[in-house]
């Protein structure tokens with residue numbers, strides 16, 4: 727049987743790690759971690775926007791330091807990586823864009839559709855660059871991810887080779903839609919286009935070359 731995922735270490739730093747945690751247990755833990763990350767995300771937003779007095783800020787900081795110690799009581803030795811089990815249930819809880827346990831991730835929920843992938847997301851104060859607008863690097867990060875997922879097409883691993891952004895107008899914080907699709911393939915190179923839109927239309931366009939690293943397998947079909 728063709729392995730759906732490369733062996734651990736086969737695809738760059740960290741690689742993919744086979745982990746035989748049963749899917750229901752993965753699902754249960756993922757929900758628990760997503761719940762924690764959701765509250766931490768609230769904390770990030772509340773921290774940015776708080777106007778409470780300095781003394782109160784210091785008290786909150788001290789209480790949070792105790793909570794950090796409790797989570798540090800048992801930790802992975804490094805980043806979370808990408809893990810998968812025998813049913814090809816994969817989980818990457820630390821991922822910067824979709825990680826269920828990562829409060830820095832919006833998180834993006836990528837949907838595979840007939841033409842590629844799309845995602846609806848609401849970006850708040852933590853993603854600001856110019857006043858009221860999404861940071862250009864955040865736009866690039868989110869597009870990079872959805873384009874990589876699109877290029878990978880659930881059957882191979884691809885890395886970003888080249889990514890080009892065109893910022894047509896400021897992207898307002900708030901509800902946004904991302905879309906990505908493959909335009910052509912040449913050997914191990916997959917050419918992808920993508921966009922971010924608000925209610926008025928496209929704000930950012932991107933095109934990129936995603937490359938399946940030499941020697942990594944792909945599933946037929």
Ligand SMILES: CCCCC/C=C\C/C=C\C/C=C\C/C=C\CCCC(=O)SCCNC(=O)CCNC(=O)[C@H](O)C(C)(C)COP(=O)(O)OP(=O)(O)OC[C@H]1O[C@@H](n2cnc3c(N)ncnc32)[C@H](O)[C@@H]1OP(=O)(O)O
Pocket residue numbers: 729730731732738816870871872874875878879880881882883884885886887888913914915935937938939940942943944945
């Ligand atoms: C087994 C199946 C697996 C199933 C998986 C299932 C589900 C998928 C699950 C998860 C999906 C995982 C990830 C997807 C999600 C998000 C991804 C986010 C994307 C990222 O955030 S990812 C991090 C940033 N990314 C890097 O960290 C890349 C660092 N870099 C490298 O790892 C190498 O550099 C690499 C691999 C790019 C190339 O290495 P290489 O050795 O394979 O390339 P090589 O020289 O053989 O060239 C071959 C042909 O590509 C052309 N070429 C080469 N380099 C190019 C470039 N940069 N731009 C344009 N074209 C380029 C050549 O010109 C030649 O073209 P030609 O054949 O026409 O001559």
